[in-house]
């Protein structure tokens with residue numbers, strides 16, 4: 001019922017020419033047909049990567065945007081701009097943006113809304129820090145991030161979003177949540193959305209992110225409420241990404 005989604009997050013890696021070369025290599029991957037594959041690339045590479053991947057089933061997304069159509073926001077990039085460049089997804093509230101750029105739940109909620117206003121699929125990232133995890137606050141933190149992050153959404157629009165559970169202590173650290181730990185949080189997220197939006201929650205895709213690699217993707221994907229992955233480091237190399245998204249290169 002829920003089509004799995006594997007999303008790469010290239011973060012601030014790859015110049016436009018490196019990104020274009022990598023996109024050419026992606027075209028040679030024999031992708032698992034039952035999965036959607038997405039690459040969220042740096043702003044300057046969205047256009048060229050979209051052009052290279054047009055006509056393939058690989059989707060292109062952005063890693064951020066500013067929640068306004070246009071205006072005097074020096075240095076920012078609008079939903080319209082990313083969409084016109086070829087992005088159909090956007091990551092909202094990645095923990096690096098929350099921590100380094102001090103993005104708040106309220107600001108992230110505006111981004112989720114703006115993405116939907118422009119028919120871009122937002123991937124809302126939630127997740128607890130190590131300190132919060134150790135203090136037993138995982139579920140309360142996630143509940144707060146979700147309640148605020150989704151506050152502008154109605155029952156009709158909720159189906160259009162993707163959620164990524166990314167425990168901050170697992171991002172780029174090599175440590176990952178066990179499949180059971182991740183499943184427990186994913187189940188909690190789905191239940192919470194069900195309580196607020198009804199049965200629509202059953203079709204929302206909830207991705208796991210945090211040191212996903214070829215060695216652990218299958219065991220994570222085997223869990224009932226894990227519908228895919230948001231992959232950072234391992235999405236940067238064709239060898240590891242091709243093994244995560246499906247099969248070996250043709």
Ligand code: PEP
Nearest residue numbers: 171172209210211232233
């Ligand atoms: C991420 O960037 O969202 C991420 C999960 O990174 P990594 O896979 O490197 O932990």
